[in-house]
Amino acid sequence: xxxxxxxxxxxxxxxxxxxxxxxxxxxxxxxxxxxxxxxxxxxxxxxxxxxxxxxxxxxxxxxxxxxxxxxxxxxxxxxxxxxxxxxxxxxxxxxxxxxxxxxxxxxxxxxxxxxxxxxxxxxxxxxxxxxxxxxxxxxxxxxxxxxxxxxxxxxxxxxxxxxxxxxxxxxxxxxxxxxxxxxxxxxxxxxxxxxxxxxxxxxxxxxxxxxxxxxxxxxxxxxxxxxxxxxxxxxxxxxxxxxxxxxxxxxxxxxxxxxxxxxxxxxxxxxxxxxxxxxxxx
Amino acid sequence: xxxxxxxxxxxxxxxxxxxxxxxxxxxxxxxxxxxxxxxxxxxxxxxxxxxxxxxxxxxxxxxxxxxxxxxxxxxxxxxxxxxxxxxxxxxxxxxxxxxxxxxxxxxxxxxxxxxxxxxxxxxxxxxxxxxxxxxxxxxxxxxxxxxxxxxxxxxxxxxxxxxxxxxxxxxxxxxxxxxxxxxxxxxxxxxxxxxxxxxxxxxxxxxxxxxxxxxxxxxxxxxxxxxxxxxxxxxxxxxxxxxxxxxxxxxxxxxxxxxxxxxxxxxxxxxxxxxxxxxxxxxxxxxxxxxxxxxxxxxxxxxxxxxxx
Numbered sequence: 001x002x003x004x005x006x007x008x009x010x011x012x013x014x015x016x017x018x019x020x021x022x023x024x025x026x027x028x029x030x031x032x033x034x035x036x037x038x039x040x041x042x043x044x045x046x047x048x049x050x051x052x053x054x055x056x057x058x059x060x061x062x063x064x065x066x067x068x069x070x071x072x073x074x075x076x077x078x079x080x081x082x083x084x085x086x087x088x089x090x091x092x093x094x095x096x097x098x099x100x101x102x103x104x105x106x107x108x109x110x111x112x113x114x115x116x117x118x119x120x121x122x123x124x125x126x127x128x129x130x131x132x133x134x135x136x137x138x139x140x141x142x143x144x145x146x147x148x149x150x151x152x153x154x155x156x157x158x159x160x161x162x163x164x165x166x167x168x169x170x171x172x173x174x175x176x177x178x179x180x181x182x183x184x185x186x187x188x189x190x191x192x193x194x195x196x197x198x199x200x201x202x203x204x205x206x207x208x209x210x211x212x213x214x215x216x217x218x219x220x221x222x223x224x225x226x227x228x229x230x231x232x233x234x235x236x237x238x239x240x241x242x243x244x245x246x247x248x249x250x251x252x253x254x255x256x257x258x259x260x261x262x263x264x265x266x267x268x269x270x271x272x273x274x275x276x277x278x279x280x281x282x
Numbered sequence: 283x284x285x286x287x288x289x290x291x292x293x294x295x296x297x298x299x300x301x302x303x304x305x306x307x308x309x310x311x312x313x314x315x316x317x318x319x320x321x322x323x324x325x326x327x328x329x330x331x332x333x334x335x336x337x338x339x340x341x342x343x344x345x346x347x348x349x350x351x352x353x354x355x356x357x358x359x360x361x362x363x364x365x366x367x368x369x370x371x372x373x374x375x376x377x378x379x380x381x382x383x384x385x386x387x388x389x390x391x392x393x394x395x396x397x398x399x400x401x402x403x404x405x406x407x408x409x410x411x412x413x414x415x416x417x418x419x420x421x422x423x424x425x426x427x428x429x430x431x432x433x434x435x436x437x438x439x440x441x442x443x444x445x446x447x448x449x450x451x452x453x454x455x456x457x458x459x460x461x462x463x464x465x466x467x468x469x470x471x472x473x474x475x476x477x478x479x480x481x482x483x484x485x486x487x488x489x490x491x492x493x494x495x496x497x498x499x500x501x502x503x504x505x506x507x508x509x510x511x512x513x514x515x516x517x518x519x520x521x522x523x524x525x526x527x528x529x530x531x532x533x534x535x536x537x538x539x540x541x542x543x544x545x546x547x548x549x550x551x552x553x554x555x556x557x558x559x560x561x562x563x564x565x566x567x568x569x570x571x572x573x574x575x576x577x578x579x580x581x582x583x584x585x586x587x588x589x590x591x
Binding site for chain 2: 018024035115116130154222233240247254262266
C-alpha cells in the first residue's frame, strides 16, 4: 500500500492524522457548510447583517416549509424526476442493446460505430444547440419534458454504449458460444444469458446517468422555460429571483435542489463509484 | 444460390435463423444509432452548414459564405468578445488540469485505514454529486465582499476585503476555482480506485531498493496509475471546455464580458436577450468544436492503440 500505512508508523503519526482529518474535511466542505448554516437562519439575521453570528432563532422548519409549501420548488422537483427517470430507462435500454452488439459480434463497421458513439459523447453542447432546438420546435416538443428526455436519451447513449460495450467485452465469451451451440437464438442469448450478467453495469450506469441528468442545466435552459416543464436546476434561478436577497430561502432551496442526487450517491455508493471509475484500473 | 442445392437442414431454417448472426447486431444497434445520428451526429453537420448563413431563427436564412468567421476573426460585430473568450478558454484548460495533481494529493492523503475513513472518502467526494448550478451559487456567496467566508477569513489576517467576481482581473480565476472543487473530487475518486489496485509486491520491492516518498510515488506508483491518469485527463479537458453552468450562474459572463468563454459567448449570441444570431453562434460553436476535436482525436487514437493490443 502507498503511502505507508499508519500502523507501520510511530503512534504519534496516527494521532496527528486522526486529528487532522476532520479539520481537512471541514475546510474542504466550508463553502457548503456556510450554505447549510444560512438555510436554518431566520431572515431577520440577514437584514441585521448577522451573517456569521449565532442564529437568533432556529428556523429549519419555517425555511424548508416555505420551500416545499410556498414556492414552485415541488413542481420543479417533480419535473426533474419526470425528466430524469425516463432518460435513465431509455439510455440504459438503448445502450445495453448497442453495447451487446458492439461487444459480441465481429463485423467490419463495429469499431467505427463504436468510435462514433465515443466521439459524439465528447462533442461540445454548443454545436448541437441550434439544430437540436430547431428539431425540438419542429416536433412540437419545445418546452415539454418529452423534448428534453428524447435529447438526453440520445446524447447519453454515447457514454452508456462505451461503458456497456467494454463491460460486455470483459464477460466470458464461451458462455455465448455455448448458448449458440445449443441453438438458442441471438435475441434470447441477449435476454437470458448476457443481460443477467450485466446487472452491476446496469445499476452503475443508472445511478450515474441519474446524477448527470438531474444536474443538467444547459439543455434545461435551451429547451424549456417556466415551471411547467423546467427541471430544478433551471428552476432554482427563477426561485432565486423570486426570493432575491432572502439568503435563508435561497440556501434552503439550493439544498433541496441538490439533495436527490446526493441521496442517490450515498445509497448506491458502490455502484456509483464502480461506474465512475470504470477503466481507471487495468 | 437455389434451394435445390442447399442441404435439407438449410431449407427448414427460416431466413432469420440462417442470417441472424449478421442481422442481430444491426437489430440491436438500430435504435441507438437512430437516436444518436438524429440528435448528435447530424446536428454537428447542420451547425457547420448554418455557420455559413445569417439567420435570426425565424425568417429566411441568408447565405453569407465565410463572413461569420471573418466577423469573428476581426471582431467586427462584438468588440473584445471572441479573443477574450478564447483566452479564457485557454486559462480554463490549463488551470483546470490542476484538478489532477490536487485529486492525487487528496487521494494519497485519504488512502489509509483508520476508523470512519470510508465516510471521509464519501464526504470528500461529495462536491462532485452536487449540480454545478448549486456549486456556482455556493461559491458566489463564498466570495461575496459583504459576507463571504473568504473575506471573513482574510479579515483574520488583516487582509481584504476583495471582490473576486467583481474585478475583471480575478473573475475567471474565481470561477475556475469553483469548478476545480468538484473536478478535484472526481480525480480523487479515480486515483483512490487506482491506488487500491496498485501491486503491493512492487511497492515492497521498491522499499527494499530504498525508494521512499516522492521517488517511490514517481517511479513505482504513478506508472501503475496510468489508466486513472488518462481518464482524469480526458474528463478534465472535456469539463474545462464545457464550462458553461458556473459562468452563467456566477457572473453571466461579466463584469463587462470579462469572464466569457466560447461556450457561453455562443449561447449569448444565439439565444439570449443580446439577439438571435444563429449563424454567428454556429460559427463560434464550430471554433469550439475544432479545439475539442484536437483532444477527441488524441483520445480516440489512444483508445484505438489500446484496442489493437
